[in-house]
Amino acid sequence: MGPAATALAVMREQRHRFLNHLQVLSGWLQLGDPAQAARYLDRAVAELQAEGALSRLEPPELALALVRAHWAALDLGVAIRWQLAGPLPGPLPLELVPGVAGLVERAAAAEARRPAPDLTVAIGPGPAGWELVLRGPAVPADPELAAMARRLGEAGLPVRLEGAEAGDGQGRP
Numbered sequence: 001m002g003p004a005a006t007a008l009a010v011m012r013e014q015r016h017r018f019l020n021h022l023q024v025l026s027g028w029l030q031l032g033d034p035a036q037a038a039r040y041l042d043r044a045v046a047e048l049q050a051e052g053a054l055s056r057l058e059p060p061e062l063a064l065a066l067v068r069a070h071w072a073a074l075d076l077g078v079a080i081r082w083q084l085a086g087p088l089p090g091p092l093p094l095e096l097v098p099g100v101a102g103l104v105e106r107a108a109a110a111e112a113r114r115p116a117p118d119l120t121v122a123i124g125p126g127p128a129g130w131e132l133v134l135r136g137p138a139v140p141a142d143p144e145l146a147a148m149a150r151r152l153g154e155a156g157l158p159v160r161l162e163g164a165e166a167g168d169g170q171g172r173p
Helices: 003-031 035-055 060-075 094-112 143-152
Strands: 081-083 121-127 129-135 158-160
Touching: 003 035, 003 060, 035 060, 035 081, 060 094, 094 129, 094 143, 129 143, 143 158
Parallel strands: 081 121, 129 158
Antiparallel strands: 121 129
16 A cells, blocks of 8 residues: 555544544433533543654654554554653664554453453653553463564564553653
8 A cells, every 4th residue: 555545544544533433422412411421522532642642653654553553452442541751762663663563453452352451552762772561461461462572672672561550650661
C-alpha cells in the first residue's frame, strides 16, 4: 500500500471512530442520561489525547503503527494507558517499528482475555537509548510476548514485561 492509500485508510478509520463516538453520545443524550454521556465523553477525549501524544513519536511510521495498535486494543476492549517519557533519544530505528507494534498488539490481546483488562505501555529513555515497558496482569504469563520482547532486546531495544503491580508508580518505565 502506497503512502497516499495508507493515509486514506487511516483517515477513513479515524472518521469511522469519531462518528461512532458522536452516535454513542447522541444515544445517551436521547435516552436522557447526560451523566453517562459525560462519562463516555471523558473516555473519548482520553482516547483522542492518547492518539495525539502517540502521533508525535518518531519516526512517523512508529507513530502510525502505535495509533493503529491503540485502536486495535480499544476494539478488543482494552484501553491502554500510555506513559510517554521524554526526551527520547532520537527516532526509533525503523526496522524495530513492526516488532514494537506487534508486541503492543499481543499484550492487548492477552489482557483482553481477562475479565478486567489492564495494560500500561511506557516508552522512555533508558540507559542505552529507548526503553519499552509493558505492564499488566496477563503480560508476564504470555510466552509469545516474552519471545517477542527477547527478539526486540537482541535487536537493541530493551523491553521489560511486568505484572500490574510492578513499576515505580511515577509514570516512568
